[in-house]
Amino acid sequence: MTLLRSVAVALIASGAAMALALPLAAQDETPAPKLGPNAVPMTAETTFLREQPAPDYWAFAPFVKPQFTTSACSIASVTAAVNGLRGLPALAEDTVTTQSDLLEVVGDADWASLSAEGGDGVTFDQLVQFTGEALAATGLDGATVETFHPTSNDAETLAAMKAMLAANEASADDVMLLYFNQGVVTGDWDGPHVSLIGAYDAPNDKVLILEVDQEWYIPYWTPTEVLLDAMLKPTSAEHGVLEGQTGGFVHIAK
Helix, strand or coil, X not given: CCHHHHHHHHHHXXXXXXXXXXXXHHHCCCCCCCCCCCCEECCCCCXXXXXXXXXXXXXXXXXXXXXXXXXXXXXXXXXXHHHHHHCXXXXXXXXXXXXXXXXXXXXXXXXXXXXXXXXXXXXXXXXXXXXXXXXXHCCCCCCEEEEECCCCCCHHXXXXXXXXXXXXXXXXXXXXXXXXXXXXHHCCCCCEEEEEEEEEECCXXXXXXXXXXXXXXXXXXXXXXXXXXXXXXXXXXXXXHHCCXXXXXXXXXX
């Protein structure tokens, strides 16, 4: 998520202040809900996590931390993935890798700049590149990285996506980063974003997204068809260099 989200919120707040001077009839608008109809917070749907092994959720959710800037969703997600794959350090003297730590050890100035406050955020291809660099820099260079970057919304593509989700759900030896248009799922802003897949409830055909945008959200479930729509929706022109970007999965396996 980029600085545009913060600017939009500031404008909304400014508009709200101006509205105080308007007649009450002009202010009579129903506030928007936190989440739209395509997202259900995990606190409202707990059955799967209570009754199923959910290995990815338990391996990665503890390491998902809020993105440290409004443009740092990629570094927040990759950091959580790396920590989850490595697990809690064995020794008391060893720290859990932070987002700043990972940027330092990777040493890619472009990633640092794109993730800084006011940065542009990353393209899908850059997410793939930076993920590979992070794995190499943290001793996970033996891991494999594959991508799922859909271009159409059809039954075959949806089936392929579900197959990847089902395979990923089988163990915590792999993890999927998700590049998607966040607003398609949450019903809020229209912009590109990165988070982690936390679980796949195949019988109910829904996916748990481990959200790093924790100033605004907690993890939420969404139907797989909605998730595919969120991958396919191109980034709008207001996002500058990210215009036209579409999403997908970056799959990491040990």
